Amino acid sequence: xxxxxxxxxxxxxxxxxxxxxxxxxxxxxxxxxxxxxxxxxxxxxxxxxxxxxxxxxxxxxxxxxxxxx
Amino acid sequence: xxxxxxxxxxxxxxxxxxxxxxxxxxxxxxxxxxxxxxxxxxxxxxxxxxxxxxxxxxxxxxxxxxxxxxxxxxxxxxxxxxxxxxxxxxxxxxxxxxxxxxxxxxxxxxxxxxxxxxxxxxxxxxxxxxxxxxxxxxxxxxxxxxxxxxxxxxx
Numbered sequence: 434x435x436x437x438x439x440x441x442x443x444x445x446x447x448x449x450x451x452x453x454x455x456x457x458x459x460x461x462x463x464x465x466x467x468x469x470x471x472x473x474x475x476x477x478x479x480x481x482x483x484x485x486x487x488x489x490x491x492x493x494x495x496x497x498x499x500x501x502x
Numbered sequence: 503x504x505x506x507x508x509x510x511x512x513x514x515x516x517x518x519x520x521x522x523x524x525x526x527x528x529x530x531x532x533x534x535x536x537x538x539x540x541x542x543x544x545x546x547x548x549x550x551x552x553x554x555x556x557x558x559x560x561x562x563x564x565x566x567x568x569x570x571x572x573x574x575x576x577x578x579x580x581x582x583x584x585x586x587x588x589x590x591x592x593x594x595x596x597x598x599x600x601x602x603x604x605x606x607x608x609x610x611x612x613x614x615x616x617x618x619x620x621x622x623x624x625x626x627x628x629x630x631x632x633x634x635x636x637x638x639x640x641x642x643x644x645x646x647x648x649x650x651x652x653x654x655x656x657x
Contacts (some may be wrong), residue, residue, distance in 0.1 A: 459589065464590070470519055476590050
């Protein structure tokens, strides 16, 4: 069950670059790239950091693909 | 990724130079002349010089390009320089690559152990075989680590 996310969409809405977001959540830009591509499943801590940046609940950003269908 | 590739290749060069040094030392010792009251040993200094020069250049470069700039020289010097764990994703990739390297030891070491059974047959032509066999296990593990890390990073 892959995890899908709205990070790319929210990042664009908040006018943040991948580098900006990476810096704010304390990871490398490559991690944000992988996360947006869906090839990397973040830890709960990273997901919560991202949710805090976008001021949205974690479950509205990250969802299990099966739930979205 | 560049850091891991450079450090892995540097480690491989270091293992090759160390193997060259020890095999050269072994060869020199076997030529040792023991006279009645004297003990004469001649050493080829080239491998030692190569190792020292490479070691200095590698140490300076590696310390200046270390991913975690907060590490002091004392802390940095006791770590494997191939490790790059800047964030959680790199920690996972490093863990997977280290596991793959560990598995490679489980395969390469028994193969080399088996090859030692035939060592007496070629001992005269390749006396430093045990040194190169040990170096090869390290080189194989480092190559496995590097390729697994690159694949994990590019995934």
